[in-house]
Amino acid sequence: MKRAAPAFDRSPSALRPRRSIPLGIVMAVFLIYAFLPLVWLLINATKTQGDISTTFGLWFGSEFALWDNIVETLTYGDGIFLTWLANTMIYVIAGAGGATLLATLAGYGLAKYSFPGKRAVFAIVLGAIAVPGTALAVPTFLMFSQLGLTNTMWAIIIPSLISPFGLYLIWVYAVDAVPTELLEAARVDGAGEFRTFFTVALRLLAPGIVTVALFAIVATWNNYFLPLIMLNDPQLFPLTIGLQQWNLQATGVGSDPIFHLVITGSLLTIIPIVIAFLLLQRFWQSGLSAGSVKQ
């Protein structure tokens, strides 16, 4: 199709304005702000205890002690850091995995089947999103202690299983991403409900599921308040509580100065989660925007 006026050319390049240098500078400032503490952490994880306090924070110290620090972090206190890491993995796999599974099944069910009281369920889910986790944590603790569940792994896993936000996301996502006609076609072809779900719906829902899984993983990996109140046995701690424990040990009265372990431990704690985010970015970016991108 030809247009009379070339100025209205529909090619993308015509719509794309010039690069803006000032805008780039502003955004670079944002980026520096976002990276500053991470860079600080990375650099200081390579320093010895003495260098941390005596040398300039954003440059390397006199010795490169990263490997020594890592070894010491992993072996300090009979390798308790590795126990914390293993605990965190258990909480993430059981809690976030379970939360994703439940949110997917429930969200899909709510999106694709109609039943009486659906509007009420929707209202309850929305309300549940607004109830902050920390407000529930204290009552949950009191209740769990009646049931004898505190100071066990279940105390962390069970509350992690519920993700109203994840359910909501899958619900909204499934309404758009899984065409009802497709499900009906599958039913006509004689596929059972479960078969339909696993062969047709699951594939279409994948970006949404990855998004929910990723947010559940982050929430569980980073959870602090819940384990703080539920657990008092260091053998059950996740990394977040363990690190704070070390930090208290380093700053408290009669302290054992292990700042270098707190710093190196922090670095080791964020590496897996950052890698997960970067590897899965294609999925979560499309999952997050898919709900809103419809033309």
Added chain:
Amino acid sequence: MVVFALTFIAPLVYSVYLSLFRDQLVGGNVFVGLDNYAQAFADEKLLEGALRVGAFLAVQVPIMLVLALIAALAIDSKRLAGSSLFRIGLFLPYAVPGVVAVLMWGFIYSERLGLAGDVNDTVGFDLMTPLSGDWILFAIGNIVTWEFMGYNMLIFYSALRAVSHDVYEAAAIDGAGQFRIIWNIKLPALRGALVIATIFSIIGSFQLFNEPNILKSLVPTLITTFYTPNMYAYNLSFVGQQVNYAATVAIIMGVITAVIAYVVQLRGTRGGAR
């Protein structure tokens, strides 16, 4: 559904139940009706904490949301080289555990170990004292902003991407400049996302706990056990053993949060086209 009931409904009901009782030296656990609530409303510690998070909310949330908005608009403007780097880079802090974020910033703030100390050494006097009484709330605000700015940016950016390109084209043909487009097209398109982000930020502010509680180990004298209502509830139930009163405080704060979030939602959606 069973799990949902166990972790959501039951704790709520149980805490309401708890809030109506009181453990007394004489007579043990007795039903006291709304006495705990009367006590809470007259409690200066709770009031102080609530006012503090209120002030925090009024300053930190607008700053964070405006910064996130600027970042989202900049990335969406297509006038930026390497916009995906900025998008992912700014979002990265969200993935960092809150504990680690506070520890990192805490070290940086520290005058003995961190950058603040380095700056002070350079200029020769105490220019930066983020861990002092005047600045501690700003120090906390900075940590929270750092953690959640990228997350909010991504919400805004997703909403902006939903705007059809035809609209921009039509506006450009009509002679609208960049700022005109932002004001008349992009901001109205962001209305829903702004409401959601504001509500989540309000909830987050009222529930402020992790940051002050971890910073407390660095500055035990500045951050009291009732610094925020959530810390107050935590300390009441785990240090003071006053579980009934703690449940009362938790319920009051929950109700206040819900009411404010609801008002924001009403005001945000009213007048919108939808």
